[in-house]
Amino acid sequence: MAVYLQTTQAWLVRELYRGLWGQRVPDTRLTDARVQELEIQVQELQTQNRQLQQLLDYKQKMPLATVAAMVVGRSAGHWWHQVWVGEGSSKGVTPGTVVVAPGGLVGRVLDVTPHTSRVLLVTDPSSKVGVMVNRSRAMGVLVGQGTGQAVVEFFDKNPDVKPGDSLVTSPFSTIFPPGIPVGKVESIDWRAMPAPRATVQLNAPIERLEWVLLHSYGQKSAELLHP
Amino acid sequence: MVKSPLNSSIPSSRVVLTTVVSAIGTLALLPVRWPGMELAGIAPDWPLIWVVAWSVRRTPWQGLIAGLALGVLQDALVNPRLGWWPSHGLSLGIVGFLTALLQKDRLIQEDFISVALIVFAMAVIAETVMAVQWTVSGQRPLGQIWLDHQRLALASAILSSLWAPLVYVPLSRLWHSD
Numbered sequence: 029m030a031v032y033l034q035t036t037q038a039w040l041v042r043e044l045y046r047g048l049w050g051q052r053v054p055d056t057r058l059t060d061a062r063v064q065e066l067e068i069q070v071q072e073l074q075t076q077n078r079q080l081q082q083l084l085d086y087k088q089k090m091p092l093a094t095v096a097a098m099v100v101g102r103s104a105g106h107w108w109h110q111v112w113v114g115e116g117s118s119k120g121v122t123p124g125t126v127v128v129a130p131g132g133l134v135g136r137v138l139d140v141t142p143h144t145s146r147v148l149l150v151t152d153p154s155s156k157v158g159v160m161v162n163r164s165r166a167m168g169v170l171v172g173q174g175t176g177q178a179v180v181e182f183f184d185k186n187p188d189v190k191p192g193d194s195l196v197t198s199p200f201s202t203i204f205p206p207g208i209p210v211g212k213v214e215s216i217d218w219r220a221m222p223a224p225r226a227t228v229q230l231n232a233p234i235e236r237l238e239w240v241l242l243h244s245y246g247q248k249s250a251e252l253l254h255p
Numbered sequence: 256m257v258k259s260p261l262n263s264s265i266p267s268s269r270v271v272l273t274t275v276v277s278a279i280g281t282l283a284l285l286p287v288r289w290p291g292m293e294l295a296g297i298a299p300d301w302p303l304i305w306v307v308a309w310s311v312r313r314t315p316w317q318g319l320i321a322g323l324a325l326g327v328l329q330d331a332l333v334n335p336r337l338g339w340w341p342s343h344g345l346s347l348g349i350v351g352f353l354t355a356l357l358q359k360d361r362l363i364q365e366d367f368i369s370v371a372l373i374v375f376a377m378a379v380i381a382e383t384v385m386a387v388q389w390t391v392s393g394q395r396p397l398g399q400i401w402l403d404h405q406r407l408a409l410a411s412a413i414l415s416s417l418w419a420p421l422v423y424v425p426l427s428r429l430w431h432s433d
Contacts, residue, residue, distance in 0.1 A: 100286070101286025101287065102286050102287075102288050102298070103286070103333060104282070104285035104286050104329060104332035104333050105285075105329065105332070105333035105343065106297055106300070106382065106385075106407045106411055107333075107341070107385055107389070107403070107407065108333045110333065112286055153395050153399060153403075154394065154395070173399065174399070174403045175296075175406075176296075235296055
């Protein structure tokens with residue numbers, strides 16, 4: 029046996045090895061193909077990313093200066109939800125400045141004096157904010173209810189939303205920058221007309237605000253601010 | 256017999272000054288939320304208390320004009336634009352007019368308890384006038400206006416009537432002391 033192996037240079041053993049392990053070759057080819065596919069996908073995503081960043085650059089050129097301000101007064105009429113904050117045009121605050129607090133969106137500035145601004149809260153019934161469900165990208169409009177809660181009216185007849193979903197400002201909003209946290213969906217009324225409505229628990233403590241941040245987000249025309 | 260300010264001579268500058276300062280003071284109190292002064296996020300309607308205190312012993316037209324003036328000033332504090340609509344002037348004007356119309360000599364004693372009761376009723380009337388204005392202007396959904404109205408009218412009436420003596424007693428002393 030040993031002589032046979034010696035004289036044939038272990039021909040039989042090598043053939044056996046070939047039979048045992050040779051099957052792996054098509055496997056690596058498959059992996060290679062998958063890698064190639066992924067590489068192409070990465071390239072595609074890089075291209076998309078570059079395009080999106082170019083678009084984003086355009087937005088970020090607008091000054092996003094931030095001013096911290098104290099809340100000095102609440103609204104002077106029962107039917108309005110506003111706050112007065114202690115910074116104004118002397119710090120560069122303009123009508124349309126976006127107001128946020130720890131937790132998320134609070135509202136936007138209606139008008140300014142040199143050292144105060146009047147903020148329309150998102151809970152005011154005249155406030156309308158374009159929002160998006162973070163998970164499913166379903167779009168809607170957040171409308172204040174005059175209480176601590178707000179309601180989202182969806183555009184879609186059958187939006188992908190469920191209680192607990194978090195909401196951010198919509199990328200299509202012209203008044204608010206995209207992606208500011210707004211609140212969480214509490215319940216959904218699927219029978220509402222013309223499209224489902226969701227009750228939202230707002231993240232920011234709107235009823236007990238003490239300090240807010242004012243973000244300048246470009247100049248807005250008066251038409252946009254007072255629809 | 257109580258001396259009517261209509262028959263009296265021109266009021267002293269002290270009375271005029273205090274009247275104006277107290278009226279503006281009630282407006283200045285509006286954005287303030289002190290602890291214990293809030294009910295469901297609503298503060299007392301100070302200008303309404305002032306208008307009731309003013310109109311209790313005056314003619315309906317004097318009440319109307321005072322309410323209108325104070326209401327228009329309150330509008331300046333809330334309306335983001337120079338808008339006249341919906342206006343606190345209308346609601347407070349009606350409140351002043353109706354308060355002066357009440358036949359207090361015949362119906363109720365003029366003490367701070369009955370004034371608190373008048374303030375309670377007038378707060379409900381004032382919020383109703385506001386709700387009617389919202390309804391007519393059509394800026395908000397109808398169902399929501401009248402839901403808000405229930406909540407606002409009740410909270411405002413309770414709080415304002417509780418705090419009414421604080422505004423009414425000093426002003427009453429000032430105007431009717433002699």
